Amino acid sequence: MKALTLKMPVRYAINTVLLALLLLAGSALLSAGVFGRAQTSVIMQIGVYIILAVSLNVATGYLGQLPLGHAGFMAVGAYAGAILWKALPEGSLSAVAGIIFGGITAAVFGLIIGIPALRLKGDYLAIITLGFGEIIRIAIVNLSGITGGAPGLKKIPKYSNFTLVYICVILTCVIIHMFMKSRHGRAILSIRENEIAAESCGVNTTYYKVMAFTASAFFAGIAGTLYAGNQGIIAPSEFGFLKSIDILVMVVLGGMGSMIGSIVSAAVLTALPLFLQSSLKGFNDYRMIIYSLLLILVMIFKPSGLFGTYDFSLSFLIEKLGVKKSAKGEKQDGAKA
Template identity: 65%
Template sequence: MSKTKAKYRALKMPVRYLINTVLVALLFIGLQLLSANMLSTYQNKVLLLVGINVILAVSLNVATGYLGQLPLGHAGFMAVGAYTSALFTKYCTWPEPVAFAAGLALGAAMACLFGVLIGIPALRLSGDYLAILTLGFGEIIRITLNNIDNVLGFSLFYGAKGLKNIPKYSDLLSVFLCVVLTCFFIHTMLKSRHGRAVLAIRDNEIAAESCGIQTTYYKVMAFSFSAAFAGLAGGLYAGYLGVLDPASFDFMKSIEILVMVVLGGMGSMLGSILSATVLTILP
């Protein structure tokens, strides 16, 4: 395995990009063939959940494994993305692919914004204190969604009754395209100078700051980056179920995602992918 990896790394960059492009193309062709009529409805739904959970696990790994923090509010960011995307696609009159793509982007952007707003005060803390604060954020989001029925006289969230009649736009191709994009963007970020700064902060924050790294900026950046992809997963989840219930985004959902990251290995993208797949399929 190590020899194969060494040979792959020895290839020139254009050749490596070509190999990756061919592999991704083969993946999408395989997904199209599988989704044609070869999978049962149950198998199709399980694969959709696998893709969504992979995005959640890989994105949380940015904040836990690579940044070295312990946030417990990932389900809150997922809820923000899910409700934002669901409301947009439900009331948007654009063509289906455009509305779905725009809804996912809007959900990710809104979750990213919440990540910045929560990250600025939260990341001044660490360890148990950060975990408690982010846990509180996740519960505030859930309770707020559970109690808000209408906004300015317009029925939007429907409170505990849940948001219904959401267009079911999520399919295997769109979900796994988002999985590939998530892994690509996170891998690219980690290999950049921003990623090296994040890893330096994880290893020794004081030493990183003494070297001129703006620790607060990079911690908030990584935290909001993680939140954005949780929002993306939430948008896909809304398009998969067609119904949203605030109870789906409780504290145990955040713990479930954290277990996937820990089981796969903190700081291992491949481990997060494998553990999310196994823990989704086994139950």
């Protein structure tokens, strides 16, 4: 029995409906007061880290490069967005403007770094982005007139709420998905697979590398702005090298090149430490050790990450259910959704 396949417009419609239902359910739960303030903040942080992991996955999983300065782009977005928010009068329009501004500023930085770094073959990008992350942090400390310096930027309007973060997460995932399932996305994948062969197929490799890297930076900037809008106060020390590594661990653990992998591992690795921190004393001191052990175990037992390159769509669930129903009496399809 062949799996039931739906036409693309139908799939899109189903996905849209399911996502809208999720949004309604989420905001209903929140307004009913099921979650406390701390838990709501955690949910928002999960959203922020999902955007960060999914966007890093574009550069790491799809393009096959190793940027080590994702927190740098997050910082650029956070500061750019927060400064604009503080300058603009309060309102939902300003909230959106700040997010877009944060994304675009980070994308500009991505472009500036990406163009020279990605013209070269090899691991230069890792080194350059590593330096970039540190430079940004130090620049923020020293530009205290604009950024508030080492103590941090305070009194940022708390625009981030569940609906806004949710919509940003969904838009990020949808845009990246549409992007990857096009000729542009295939070009990016072909560069990861074999750069020389991609060039000999006429794919402009430098152009697509810069495009993927800039897109990655753009969404990291958006995540940064949302982060600022959730915390209300941001300090440069939060955007250090370890933050970049945290995000990288999420991508590697979930499976490089798998969006659902990034989403799941970002959610787990954000919620779990926050939960353990409150229940287990001194957990934070051992967090990096646990991460390293986890990574070593994954590399030994499942080097492609938990989800490999497997990707997933909500309408897929419906298709599987459809198969189960129509296959009643016939041979059961063994595949699990």
